[in-house]
Amino acid sequence: xxxxxxxxxxxxxxxxxxxxGLLPFGRARAAGALTVGFIYVGPKDDYGYNQAHAQAAKAxxxxxxxxxxxxxxxxxxxxxxxxxxxxxxxxGATLLFPTSFGYYSPYLLAExxxxxxxxxxxxxxxxxEKDPKNAGSxxxxxxxxxxxxxxxxxxxxKSKKIGFVGAKPIPQVLNNINAFLLGAQSVDPSIxxxxxxxxxxxxxxxxxEATNALIDGGADVITCHVDSPKxxxxxxxxRGAFVCGYHVDQxxxxxxxxxxxAEWNWLPIYKDFIAAMQAGKVPQNFVRGGLADGYVRxxxxxxxxxxxxxxxxxxxxxxxxxxxxxxxxxxxxDNTGKEILAAGTAYPEKAAELESTNYLxxxxxxxx
Amino acid sequence: xxxxxxxxxxxxxxxxGAIRVSTPFLFVSLGETxxxxxxxxxxxxxxTLVFGAMSAYGTAVLTNSPWAGVAVAALSGAAFGLLHGFxxxxxxxxxxxxxxxxxxxGSGLAxxxxxxxxxxxxPPLPAIPFGFWSSLPQVRAALQVNVLFLAxxxxxxxLWWAFxxxxxxxxxxxxGDSADAARAMGYDVDRVRxxxxxxxxxxxxxxxxxxxxxxxxxxxEGVSSGQGLMAVALVIFARWNPLACFxxxxxxxxxxxxxxALQSxxxxxxxxxxxxxxxxxxxxxxIATSSPDRALAGAPGELSLSK
Numbered sequence: 001x002x003x004x005x006x007x008x009x010x011x012x013x014x015x016x017x018x019x020x021g022l023l024p025f026g027r028a029r030a031a032g033a034l035t036v037g038f039i040y041v042g043p044k045d046d047y048g049y050n051q052a053h054a055q056a057a058k059a060x061x062x063x064x065x066x067x068x069x070x071x072x073x074x075x076x077x078x079x080x081x082x083x084x085x086x087x088x089x090x091x092g093a094t095l096l097f098p099t100s101f102g103y104y105s106p107y108l109l110a111e112x113x114x115x116x117x118x119x120x121x122x123x124x125x126x127x128x129e130k131d132p133k134n135a136g137s138x139x140x141x142x143x144x145x146x147x148x149x150x151x152x153x154x155x156x157x158k159s160k161k162i163g164f165v166g167a168k169p170i171p172q173v174l175n176n177i178n179a180f181l182l183g184a185q186s187v188d189p190s191i192x193x194x195x196x197x198x199x200x201x202x203x204x205x206x207x208x209e210a211t212n213a214l215i216d217g218g219a220d221v222i223t224c225h226v227d228s229p230k231x232x233x234x235x236x237x238x239r240g241a242f243v244c245g246y247h248v249d250q251x252x253x254x255x256x257x258x259x260x261x262a263e264w265n266w267l268p269i270y271k272d273f274i275a276a277m278q279a280g281k282v283p284q285n286f287v288r289g290g291l292a293d294g295y296v297r298x299x300x301x302x303x304x305x306x307x308x309x310x311x312x313x314x315x316x317x318x319x320x321x322x323x324x325x326x327x328x329x330x331x332x333x334d335n336t337g338k339e340i341l342a343a344g345t346a347y348p349e350k351a352a353e354l355e356s357t358n359y360l361x362x363x364x365x366x367x368x
Numbered sequence: 369x370x371x372x373x374x375x376x377x378x379x380x381x382x383x384x385g386a387i388r389v390s391t392p393f394l395f396v397s398l399g400e401t402x403x404x405x406x407x408x409x410x411x412x413x414x415x416t417l418v419f420g421a422m423s424a425y426g427t428a429v430l431t432n433s434p435w436a437g438v439a440v441a442a443l444s445g446a447a448f449g450l451l452h453g454f455x456x457x458x459x460x461x462x463x464x465x466x467x468x469x470x471x472x473x474g475s476g477l478a479x480x481x482x483x484x485x486x487x488x489x490x491p492p493l494p495a496i497p498f499g500f501w502s503s504l505p506q507v508r509a510a511l512q513v514n515v516l517f518l519a520x521x522x523x524x525x526x527l528w529w530a531f532x533x534x535x536x537x538x539x540x541x542x543x544g545d546s547a548d549a550a551r552a553m554g555y556d557v558d559r560v561r562x563x564x565x566x567x568x569x570x571x572x573x574x575x576x577x578x579x580x581x582x583x584x585x586x587x588x589e590g591v592s593s594g595q596g597l598m599a600v601a602l603v604i605f606a607r608w609n610p611l612a613c614f615x616x617x618x619x620x621x622x623x624x625x626x627x628x629a630l631q632s633x634x635x636x637x638x639x640x641x642x643x644x645x646x647x648x649x650x651x652x653x654x655i656a657t658s659s660p661d662r663a664l665a666g667a668p669g670e671l672s673l674s675k
Contacts, residue, residue, distance in 0.1 A: 196631040204591045208584035213632040216506040231584045367636040
């Protein structure tokens with residue numbers, strides 16, 4: 001909508017550019033301080049993806065010699081380039097964290113070429129050696145959290161059908177769906193998972209409809225991968241289904257029905273990047289990690305989790321904490337019958353193949 | 369509890385979706401019908417809807433009463449309507465442009481004031497379980513009918529009757545069809561339009577309250593996803609007839625439920641196309657009912673659309 005592109009930063013940017021034109025040295029900046037810019041696609045208190053990043057940004061704000069600037073609700077369009085440029089040129093940011101998936105290509109890559117002295121680290125993109133050296137990406141293997149969600153869901157499900165509300169069929173979402181079901185099947189191989197894609201990262205009415213459709217179809221444990229799980233969590237619990245959370249802890253929204261949830265913990269990653277910058281080094285270009293690295297964590301168990309379920313999940317979690325855990329391992333077929341992996345092979349947590357997942361495993365009802 | 373309903377579940381979901389999703393469409397389009405029947409277009413109802421959703425949610429959080437939320441949403445909607453009506457009575461002011469300005473203003477103000485209300489949970493509006501006779505949980509869920517939906521349905525009937533049979537209805541229509549005739553009869557055209565726009569705004573505000581307090585039942589910045597704009601277009605599609613507005617709102621609500629429901633029974637290819645169903649439907653119906661020979665049937669004569 002037009003309202004989005006007409007943001008506060010535009011006005012500020014325009015006014016700033018004007019005053020800069022009049023007074024070339026109008027803005028003095030604290031020398032030596034590092035300015036870091038965070039860019040979010042939605043509001044930063046959305047009980048979801050953006051909140052997870054904003055929590056980390058908030059925790060950084062107390063650090064000495066560091067200035068944190070943020071902008072919310074920046075669409076995945078040319079608008080993000082303008083935001084990046086204004087953060088660089090007007091605020092003096094030298095390290096940028098554009099956090100939404102769609103920012104990476106072509107917008108972030110274009111800005112990285114244009115501003116070789118600025119460091120760009122993107123959440124979720126697949127940086128490779130061919131991309132600019134001042135760009136990079138970081139992400140957490142949150143599918144491990146969804147695997148644990150699946151284990152707990154399997155113990156709670158009576159209908160042996162679980163449901164997943166997905167936004168778009170991109171690799172990260174597909175990994176989460178696959179992990180959720182494989183976790184559940186590790187408890188009971190007869191469990192199936194219905195998936196419904198809404199087509200957008202945040203569409204409240206469609207997410208509520210999708211949740212209702214899953215429950216009407218017999219699913220009794222729901223999880224999701226959308227930017228703000230609030231609607232899904234509330235709708236599911238009102239219908240009497242259990243929910244597993246995603247992004248951040250949503251248990252206050254459904255205290256009785258919330259089982260557990262897969263949460264991000266971005267703070268250690270951001271701290272590492274900033275420490276490198278402050279030491280005058282180039283931050284790492286490619287950062288990945290899961291539960292073992294502390295980039296992902298689980299919500300506390302809710303009242304619906306049985307003792308057996310908690311024990312089972314804790315045991316698997318302990319395995320994951322050792323590092324190198326493989327969720328996708330052979331023999332494994334996708335839901336059209338094609339073989340993904342032969343017996344004896346596996347994609348452990350750091351396998352590059354996981355970032356180009358384009359299949360749903362057998363037992364998932366839905367298509368990419 | 370897990371009987372497989374197969375394709376029946378799609379039909380059930382569409383009916384349930386029509387009841388759940390249609391209410392905001394219904395209230396906004398009824399409000400816009402009143403406004404446009406008086407000869408003005410208020411495109412700002414999207415902003416009013418979003419602001420209504422925010423103010424209702426905020427009030428419900430603070431007072432713990434969803435009905436207080438509905439009342440505040442109606443009042444704030446009326447205030448937006450009064451503002452539109454007041455600005456439009458100034459000479460050489462274009463109502464469409466004012467509407468677009470108010471749409472941006474309403475959404476922006478709602479986002480600004482609504483920040484502290486994204487996180488807390490508000491008490492929802494009550495629903496009546498009309499599905500009590502069925503043992504199927506799907507049927508019972510689909511027939512959870514909110515009070516506001518029933519109020520909207522009754523209102524469309526009352527408005528349809530009132531436009532034909534009451535003095536107020538006839539005054540609104542004459543003002544909308546010919547300002548000169550209305551002036552000759554001694555009516556203050558601007559005042560009638562002011563009241564009509566305020567009433568329209570109040571109804572749109574109630575539609576917003578339904579969004580945030582019942583379905584999807586939470587306040588966030590994307591809660592309306594353009595429903596207010598679609599509802600304004602619905603009025604043209606419904607030919608300014610309140611009863612047709614009811615039908616059109618049901619149709620749009622049901623069409624919106626089609627995509628998720630089809631995926632849940634295994635029709636998962638091309639869901640983007642199913643999601644476009646409401647828009648395709650509108651296009652098809654508008655083309656089918658259009659005519660090169662005459663103006664839009666039922667359009668008020670004073671509307672800047674038809675002038």
